[in-house]
Amino acid sequence: MYSRKRDNQFYNKSVQFYGSGFKDNILNLLEEKSTKVLNRVINAGEEMIQNKLNDILNKKSVKGSGKNINEKLLSILNKKNNIYxxxxxxxxxxxxxxxxxxxxxxxKSFEKGSHWVCYFNDKNLNFIEYFDSFGELNKIPNEIITFLKKSKKIIKYNDSVLQQLDSSKCGCFCIFYIKQRNKGKKPLEILNSLNQFPCDFNEMEISKLS
Known part of the structure; x- marks a missing residue:
């Protein structure tokens, strides 16, 4: 059952969720509110949370990861996605x-799979979007930065941590983000529809809408 009190307890113990962004031309999808939020976020337990995240990403048998979900994700993309x-x-x-x-x-393609992220490139906008439900806890891999730069656009990304660290719904978060963008919702509108910290509410919303 969803408990906002429990979520707030987690929030108060956790890492600083809003960062200043990556260097180069990578911007923050939440940059308009980052400064305000930074003033009230408690920066504690960063090393503990990063270690837990690394443990989760290194588990090759995580449910919802690897090639066993490839076909499901592709099917959802092809069926429900209307922007090529x-x-x-x-x-x-x-x-x-x-x-x-x-x-x-x-x-890599010969490995079992770990964590899912997504990108969204609207040809009518001057930026390309990168979405990771673990937000700033994950550094964007160089391979993906190189890939996104091929678009010749500014790269915008979210740094809020939306997914619980013991959750395996990263693929569902990706489908949720893409589906909402295809419905015409703006990046900030999508992110603000969820709590800006890991909680049961986010997990339930993603399960319903992805």
Whole structure:
């Protein structure tokens, strides 16, 4: 059962969720409110949370990861996505230009799979979007940065941590983000529809809408 009190307890113990962003031309999807939020976020337990995250990402048998979900993600993209979905890729399969949208796994094609992220490239906008439900707890891999830069656009990303650390719904978060963008919702509108910290509410919303 959802408990906001429990969520707030987690929030108060956790890492600083809003960062200043990556260097180069990578901007923050939440930059308009980052400064305000930074003033009230408690910066504690960062090392503990990062270690837990690393443990989770290193578990190759995580439910919802790896090739066992490839077909499901691709099916959802093709069926429910109306902005020229490009498909599902491992991190060593990013040879193409990042048009439309797609889902990427941090593992290589010969590995079992770990964590899912996604991109969204609206041809009418001057930026390309990168979405990771673990937010700033994950550094964007260099392979993905190189891939996104092929778009010749500014790269915008979210740094809020939306997914619980023991959750395996990263693929569902990706589908949720892409589906909401295809409905015409703006990046900030999508992010603000969820709590800006890991909680049961986010997990339940993603399960309903992805």
């Amino acid at each position: 979905g490009r498909g599902v890729f491992s991190i060593d399969e990013l040879y193409h230009i990042p048009k439309g949208c797609g889902v990427i796994n941090f593992d």
